[in-house]
Amino acid sequence: MREVALKRQMIRAQDAKKKTGTFLGKHMVPVVLGPKNRNYVTDHHHLARALLEEGVKDVLVTVISDLSALDKDAFLFVLDNRGWMHPFDENGRRRDYAAIPKTIGELIDDPYRSMAGELRRMGGFAKDTTPFSEFIWADFLRRRIDRNAVAKNFDKAMKEAMSLSKGKDADYLPGWCGPTSD
Known part of the structure; x- marks a missing residue:
């Protein structure tokens, strides 16, 4: 994952300067609050994966919408129709919602x-x-x-x-x- 590797280099450079906290404060991860009050990442997936791989345990998120009252099917439909998800695989083929990775660590390189x-x-x-x-x-x-x-x-x-x-x-x-x- 070239994008993740680049983000990891950027994180390490910030860490070397003791500026990781400042960097993370300027790079909040946008999420939608979904069923069971879980955060669903809508952007900055490569950054989130890089932070995960670098062992960063806590990140700042910004909640762009609270859809926690919806059931899972309605929630996924709304995410898709608002352009908050990209349900396509590494070959550009549309996936069923059930096939979308559940965690940042499960994302596949395109x-x-x-x-x-x-x-x-x-x-x-x-x-x-x-x-x-x-x-x-x-x-x-x-x-x-x-x-x-x-x-x-x-x-x-x-x-x-x-x-x-x-x-x-x-x-x-x-x-x-x-x-x-x-």
Whole structure:
């Protein structure tokens, strides 16, 4: 999980400077309060996984909605329809709600999501408020770059991704910042 590895490096750098608390205070994890008063993470999954892997026991969360009065089926339906969940697997296929990982530790790597994150950091597209915008870019890349090519040579695949990100085929994607004329 490239994104998690990057977040872990960032956490370690903060820890080395004794600034982990300040860092965590600025990076609250958004959650929806669900059935049985459980927190359901809606964003910053890579950060949450990195914190878990780094042994951080407590994190600050911000409750974006309290849906604890709903039964589980209604709760999942509302999460999905409000764009607070991304029920797709690492191959971009929609999953049944029952197949969604129950814990942060169960999340599976999607190499195209890692590509999308790196593409955004490289300036291939702008940060956008659209929920799961990097997954939308991941699906775009998934349809155009062979998975084996990504596994074999990530840097070469990223060059292709950068080229694709500037093309007209990508102009509908959130944060697109390609050329306006040819």
